[in-house]
Amino acid sequence: MARIVMKFGGTSMAGIERIRNVAQRVKHEWDQGNEVAVVVSAMAGETDRLVNFCREASSLYDPREYDVVVSSGEQVTSGLLAIALQAIGVPARSWMGWQLPIRTSDGHASARIEAIETDSLLAAMGEGGSGREVAVIPGFQGMALGDRVATLGRGGSDTSAVAMAAAMKADRCDIYTDVDGVYTTDPRIVPRAQKLSKVTYEEMLELASVGAKVLQTRSVGLAMKEKVRVRVLSSFDDIRDEDGHRGTLIVGEEEVNMERQLITGIAHDKNEAKITLTEVSDRPGAVASIFTPLADANINVDMIVQNVAHTTGSTDVTFTVPKAELARALDVLEKGQEAIGYSKLIHDPKVTKVSVVGVGMRSHAGVAAAMFKTLGDRGINIQAITTSEIKVSVLIEEDYTELAVRVLHTAYGLDGPDAAE
Ligand code: ADP
Numbered sequence: 001m002a003r004i005v006m007k008f009g010g011t012s013m014a015g016i017e018r019i020r021n022v023a024q025r026v027k028h029e030w031d032q033g034n035e036v037a038v039v040v041s042a043m044a045g046e047t048d049r050l051v052n053f054c055r056e057a058s059s060l061y062d063p064r065e066y067d068v069v070v071s072s073g074e075q076v077t078s079g080l081l082a083i084a085l086q087a088i089g090v091p092a093r094s095w096m097g098w099q100l101p102i103r104t105s106d107g108h109a110s111a112r113i114e115a116i117e118t119d120s121l122l123a124a125m126g127e128g129g130s131g132r133e134v135a136v137i138p139g140f141q142g143m144a145l146g147d148r149v150a151t152l153g154r155g156g157s158d159t160s161a162v163a164m165a166a167a168m169k170a171d172r173c174d175i176y177t178d179v180d181g182v183y184t185t186d187p188r189i190v191p192r193a194q195k196l197s198k199v200t201y202e203e204m205l206e207l208a209s210v211g212a213k214v215l216q217t218r219s220v221g222l223a224m225k226e227k228v229r230v231r232v233l234s235s236f237d238d239i240r241d242e243d244g245h246r247g248t249l250i251v252g253e254e255e256v257n258m259e260r261q262l263i264t265g266i267a268h269d270k271n272e273a274k275i276t277l278t279e280v281s282d283r284p285g286a287v288a289s290i291f292t293p294l295a296d297a298n299i300n301v302d303m304i305v306q307n308v309a310h311t312t313g314s315t316d317v318t319f320t321v322p323k324a325e326l327a328r329a330l331d332v333l334e335k336g337q338e339a340i341g342y343s344k345l346i347h348d349p350k351v352t353k354v355s356v357v358g359v360g361m362r363s364h365a366g367v368a369a370a371m372f373k374t375l376g377d378r379g380i381n382i383q384a385i386t387t388s389e390i391k392v393s394v395l396i397e398e399d400y401t402e403l404a405v406r407v408l409h410t411a412y413g414l415d416g417p418d419a420a421e
Pocket residue numbers: 008009010011012041155176177178179181182183184185186187188211212213214215265
């Protein structure tokens with residue numbers, strides 16, 4: 001017998017037929033004698049719909065009330081799954097975030113989980129009580145200060161699942177989604193992308209943070225810290241590898257063969273916007289005068305490029321911020337023009353960050369050079385660059401996104417057989 005957490009995403013929960021399919025998968029695990037907790041997302045598209053209602057009601061909505069509205073999608077699917085399970089003879093009940101509770105920080109709309117009380121839940125899931133009840137938990141939800149409903153940020157159900165698995169000391173956390181694992185890049189963009197049977201926590205953390213939305217970044221960080229065994233797999237098919245395994249396992253570095261491909265994966269992110277300040281005076285403290293007010297306004301800056309001033313005594317500074325924060329960032333910078341001392345403020349939201357990730361990069365030179373050459377050969381201009389020990393990211397014009405991802409996938413030898421062939 002094992003204790004497992006199963007998480008089902010929005011596409012897997014979209015409509016009663018699919019919820020019945022999920023119930024069958026849960027029953028299969030429960031029939032083997034396992035203790036099962038299920039974390040569910042809202043039906044696909046539902047959270048977007050609810051977010052839009054809030055925006056329509058007021059552009060300056062109260063985030064605490066936004067959380068009340070957007071968390072409702074998960075309430076519906078958890079109740080429906082409990083009903084579907086009971087209908088096939090599996091005892092089940094739903095536990096709202098506030099009923100457990102899942103306690104979070106006060107950062108409404110992107111709260112962090114701080115503690116989960118599991119005593120009642122584990123008692124219900126065990127042999128005693130009403131007898132091996134399946135616990136259905138709405139993802140994305142928690143309870144903040146003052147017992148207010150909170151949500152964990154978009155894609156947050158992955159984090160709910162990993163946090164539940166850690167709190168329950170589960171043997172594994174299975175993330176069921178609409179693809180059968182983590183691929184070398186988004187398989188919807190590159191049909192020749194290949195499924196990885198294993199990926200390290202560190203690589204998955206980088207891939208998620210640079211745009212591979214298959215897992216929320218925070219969920220991977222938490223899994224790494226708490227050593228949760230996470231597997232990503234499909235809720236729609238049961239394809240197995242040659243060795244009989246399904247999906248992708250997220251594992252420690254000691255479990256992967258370091259002799260494999262130099263690059264593990266490629267990701268892209270269209271959610272950043274570029275800002276350039278021209279003719280910033282080249283003096284100590286000038287850069288701080290740009291980024292301090294942005295930090296004070298809680299705006300995250302990602303890529304930064306500063307040109308060297310040769311003769312003019314001034315330099316251009318280019319950087320990126322989340323697209324959703326662009327208007328606020330421009331406002332902060334306009335107000336600070338005198339204090340910063342720049343000539344023009346230019347912005348461009350039509351950019352994409354493309355990144356290559358792989359632990360093999362640590363011991364090999366030339367990864368960045370190969371990236372720049374491949375893009376250059378296709379006439380794709382690089383507007384900014386950042387690197388980490390296991391990642392290189394470049395900023396390019398948005399229209400070239402698909403082309404850039406495809407040619408890089410080929411250049412690093414990641415192409416598999418075409419799925420369409
Ligand atoms: P869910 O609703 O189950 O949480 P998401 O839409 O959040 O599902 O994440 C799954 C999607 O992530 C896939 O449909 C795929 O398009 C996308 N994706 C992006 N990069 C990757 C990758 N490297 N491997 C697999 N899927 C990826």
